[in-house]
Amino acid sequence: MADISPTRFERPTGLAFLGYASGIIIIFWCLAGAGFSVDKVLSSPPRFADFASRAFPPNLDPQVLSRLGTKMVETLQIAVAGAAIGVILSLPVALLAARGLIAGPWINHITRTALSFVRAVPDIAWALVFVVAVGLGPFAGMLAIVVDTIGFCGRFFADDMEGAEKGPAEALTATGARKIDVVVCATIPAATPAFISTSLYALEKAVRSSTILGLVGAGGIGIELKVGFDLFDYPTAMTVILMIAVVVIGIEQVSGWARTRIIGEER
Amino acid sequence: MVVSAVDIEARSIAKTYGETPVFADVSFRLARGEAVALVGANGAGKSTLLRCLMGLIPVSDGQVNLLGVVANTAKGRALRTLRARVGLVSQKHNLVPRLSVLSNVVHGLLGKEPGIRHWNHALAPKASRDAAMSALEKVGLADYAMRRADRLSGGQSQRVAIARAIVSAPEVLFADEPCASLDPSAGEDVMDLFFRLVKDEGVTVIFTSHNVDHALRYGDRILGLAGGALKLDATAASLNPTDLRELYG
Ligand SMILES: Nc1ncnc2c1ncn2[C@@H]1O[C@H](COP(=O)(O)OP(=O)(O)OP(=O)(O)O)[C@@H](O)[C@H]1O
Ligand SMILES: [Mg+2]
Numbered sequence: 008m009a010d011i012s013p014t015r016f017e018r019p020t021g022l023a024f025l026g027y028a029s030g031i032i033i034i035f036w037c038l039a040g041a042g043f044s045v046d047k048v049l050s051s052p053p054r055f056a057d058f059a060s061r062a063f064p065p066n067l068d069p070q071v072l073s074r075l076g077t078k079m080v081e082t083l084q085i086a087v088a089g090a091a092i093g094v095i096l097s098l099p100v101a102l103l104a105a106r107g108l109i110a111g112p113w114i115n116h117i118t119r120t121a122l123s124f125v126r127a128v129p130d131i132a133w134a135l136v137f138v139v140a141v142g143l144g145p146f147a148g149m150l151a152i153v154v155d156t157i158g159f160c161g162r163f164f165a166d167d168m169e170g171a172e173k174g175p176a177e178a179l180t181a182t183g184a185r186k187i188d189v190v191v192c193a194t195i196p197a198a199t200p201a202f203i204s205t206s207l208y209a210l211e212k213a214v215r216s217s218t219i220l221g222l223v224g225a226g227g228i229g230i231e232l233k234v235g236f237d238l239f240d241y242p243t244a245m246t247v248i249l250m251i252a253v254v255v256i257g258i259e260q261v262s263g264w265a266r267t268r269i270i271g272e273e274r
Numbered sequence: 275m276v277v278s279a280v281d282i283e284a285r286s287i288a289k290t291y292g293e294t295p296v297f298a299d300v301s302f303r304l305a306r307g308e309a310v311a312l313v314g315a316n317g318a319g320k321s322t323l324l325r326c327l328m329g330l331i332p333v334s335d336g337q338v339n340l341l342g343v344v345a346n347t348a349k350g351r352a353l354r355t356l357r358a359r360v361g362l363v364s365q366k367h368n369l370v371p372r373l374s375v376l377s378n379v380v381h382g383l384l385g386k387e388p389g390i391r392h393w394n395h396a397l398a399p400k401a402s403r404d405a406a407m408s409a410l411e412k413v414g415l416a417d418y419a420m421r422r423a424d425r426l427s428g429g430q431s432q433r434v435a436i437a438r439a440i441v442s443a444p445e446v447l448f449a450d451e452p453c454a455s456l457d458p459s460a461g462e463d464v465m466d467l468f469f470r471l472v473k474d475e476g477v478t479v480i481f482t483s484h485n486v487d488h489a490l491r492y493g494d495r496i497l498g499l500a501g502g503a504l505k506l507d508a509t510a511a512s513l514n515p516t517d518l519r520e521l522y523g
Contacts, residue, residue, distance in 0.1 A: 174368035178435075181330060182442065183357030183385025191393050192381050196372045 062241035065249060072246070075231055079250055081145055082217045082227035089149040090213040093156025094206045100157060101164030108168060108194065109186050119165070125158030130216040134225035145226025152213045152220075160209050167201035168194050200270045207262040214258045218251045279306040280339070281446050281478040282327060287336030287346075289322055296322050297502045298335070304495075309469065309479045311493030311510070313486070315522045318499040320482040324448050327480070328360060329353055341445055358385030361439030363468070365451040367431040371424035375415065375434050378423050379406040382438035395419075409437040412471055429460030436468055440475075447472055449481035453488075461485075465492060486518045 019027070066072075103110045104118040133154050137147035168190075175193040184192070195202075221229025228247060235244030280303045288298040296319040304310055312320050325331045327338055329345035338345040343356050361382075369378045376395040383402050384392045391397050395406065410416045413433040418426065426434065432452065439447060452468060453461030469492045472479050483489050489496055490510050498506030498521045506521060 174364075174366055175370045177330075178362065178364070178368035178438075179381055179384060181328060181357060181360075181362040182382055182438075183354040183359075184381070185354065185384075185388045188384045188388055188393070192373075192384065193370050196370050199372060 058241060061239075062245040064242065065245040066240070066242035067246065071243060075228065075243075075246060075250060078221075078228040078231055079254060082221075082229075083214065083254070085145050085148045085220065085227050086152060086210065086213040086217040089152025089217070090156050090206070090210045092149075093153045093213075094160055094209060096153065097157050097160035097164050100161035101168065102190065104161055104165035105168045106165075108190055119162070122158055122161045125154060126162070130155045131219065131223060134220045134223050138224055143224040148217060148220040148225035148227055151225060152216060155216060156209050156213060159212065160205055163205045164198070164202060167198040167205060171197035171201070203269050204266055207266055211255075211258055211262050215255055218255070280304065281306050281308075281341055282480065283339040284327065285337040285339070287326060287333045287338060289319070289326055289331075290334045295502055297499060297504075300336075300499075300504045302497060302504065302507055304478055304480065306478055307476045308494050309472065309492060310481070310495045310497060311489035312480060312482045312497045312499065313484075313489050313506075313518060313521060314482075314499035316484075319502070320499055321450050323499065324450050324480065324482065328362065328448055329356065354385060354388075358442060359444060360446045360448060361442065361444035363432075363435055363439050363447065363449040363452045365454045367428075367435040367455075369423040369426075369431055369434055369438075371422070373423055374419065375410065375421050375423055375426070376403070376406055376419040378434055379409055379437045379441050382406070382409070382441040386442050405441055406437070409441040410434070412440070413437045413467060427460075429456050429464060432456060432460075432464050433467065436464070436471070440471060443475070444477065446478045446480070449479065451482050451484065454484065486515045489518060490515065 100118065100122070102108060103114050104122060106112070106115050110118070130151055133151040134148055137150040141147050141150065171194050175197060176189050179189045179193050217227050219227075219229045219232075221227040221231065222233050224230065228251065232244055232247045232251075235241065235247060282302075282304040284300055284302050286299045286301050288300070289296045300323065312323065314320050322331070326333045327340060327345065329338070329340065329348055333346045336346075340356060341359055343352070345353075345356060348356055369375075370381070374395060377393075380392055380395045380398045380402055383398075383405065387402065391399055392402060395403060398406070407416060407419065410419055413436050415430060415433055415437065418430065418434075423431065423434065432455070436452075449468065453464045456464060465488055469479075471477075481492070490513065493510045495509050496506060496513055496518065497504060498518070500506075500521050506517075
């Protein structure tokens with residue numbers, strides 16, 4: 008029988024070869040730009056061990072713990088307040104961003120571009136801006152979370168509504184209902200499970216952001232991390248890191264539980 | 275033949291999707307109170323024709339008169355007003371799953387009375403709640419008013435969809451394979467109920483079906499689509515099942 012199976016390996020075309028080669032060159036160029044140094048990699052384990060030995064055991068002094076605990080509560084307050092307001096404000100924004108719902112293509116495009124811009128600016132940069140605008144403290148942090156949440160939920164709520172089942176909306180359109188009535192009565196209920204899922208994810212994201220906003224003076228536990236490192240108080244810094252890890256993981260668990268609880272097995 | 279009001283008139287309408295023609299030069303008139311079955315093979319264009327007649331999608335050529343209004347050019351408020359005078363029941367019930375049965379029926383009034391008061395049964399005026407409850411009574415589901423719509427069986431859902439379509443007292447009802455997603459016995463029940471209601475109220479009905487018996491039993495008249503043209507237009511009494519099966523080639 009004649010061998011009709013294709014060859015196992017194909018020789019890359021000239022263009023493909025050029026593509027691979029330039030990809031590799033770009034990566035090396037980037038490593039150089041990032042100051043990659045084998046020396047530093049090799050010498051870092053002892054230094055890291057030194058840090059670890061000075062950071063352990065973490066500072067578990069009750070007074071410190073209660074101070075950090077208070078800051079952690081503030082962090083969560085920033086996150087929850089910011090995420091809640093952000094989610095509420097995202098709804099009208101998403102209505103403008105969703106294609107084929109109530110707004111025309113131009114408004115869709117402008118809104119989506121504005122949301123991309125909001126997302127492109129990192130949360131910590133928004134915090135810096137709001138520190139200038141409203142002064143140091145948790146309020147600046149909360150505003151940063153609000154804006155960050157709108158950038159995220161505005162976009163994904165819009166996608167959720169675009170992807171929602173069309174049947175009920177079509178049925179109401181056929182009864183002569185106005186667009187806005189169709190959206191409220193059919194599209195939004197159909198997208199609600201996705202909204203809940205997106206909102207819970209926004210909350211997780213807000214908690215993660217809020218833990219570092221303190222680095223720029225926008226409230227929360229981040230400031231303790233900075234002070235710990237600045238004063239070479241590594242045990243306290245280690246306590247902060249562990250607290251953040253525990254809280255972030257805890258929030259992820261709670262939100263996962265809430266997701267299945269509220270939405271149920273079906274979506 | 276007695277001269278009577280014409281509710282639907284198609285004047286040599288055609289529909290193409292992009293380059294693909296679905297049907298061309300289709301003309302007919304439906305008198306008030308008539309029940310018409312639209313039959314044809316899968317893909318013959320029955321659903322497309324119904325949607326054109328309702329003004330849900332534009333026709334490529336020709337003119338549709340629905341209740342004395344040119345449906346294919348109506349826009350905005352005029353189109354909504356026209357749609358509020360007709361009802362649609364599709365193969366899928368298309369209820370809003372997370373809302374109560376009663377709210378879903380109240381939504382049927384949104385065309386005539388737009389706005390927040392008809393978003394939910396809790397906000398609705400008494401007259402609207404009463405109308406919705408009486409529509410639910412007619413389909414035998416008054417006891418299920420507060421049940422979530424996604425906790426109903428297929429047959430019950432379709433009956434709620436019928437209640438939503440009749441709550442606004444439409445003058446013309448469109449039904450696209452209203453029992454296709456139901457088992458035979460639930461399908462019979464839904465068809466019986468639907469046609470009892472429309473005959474009581476003297477509503478004009480145009481429905482599609484793949485069931486030859488249904489077409490002949492419930493239709494006063496049969497329209498057959500095949501090969502992109504109207505191949506059949508006759509009274510049900512003058513036809514037998516074999517004539518219809520021929521249409522499916
Ligand atoms: N939105 C659309 N875009 C392009 N082509 C379409 C669209 N909707 C339907 N068609 C095509 O138009 C033709 C008629 O479809 P239609 O759904 O009207 O048929 P039907 O008679 O209702 O069939 P069935 O008995 O299966 O419901 C089909 O060939 C279909 O592929
Ligand atoms: Mg069809």
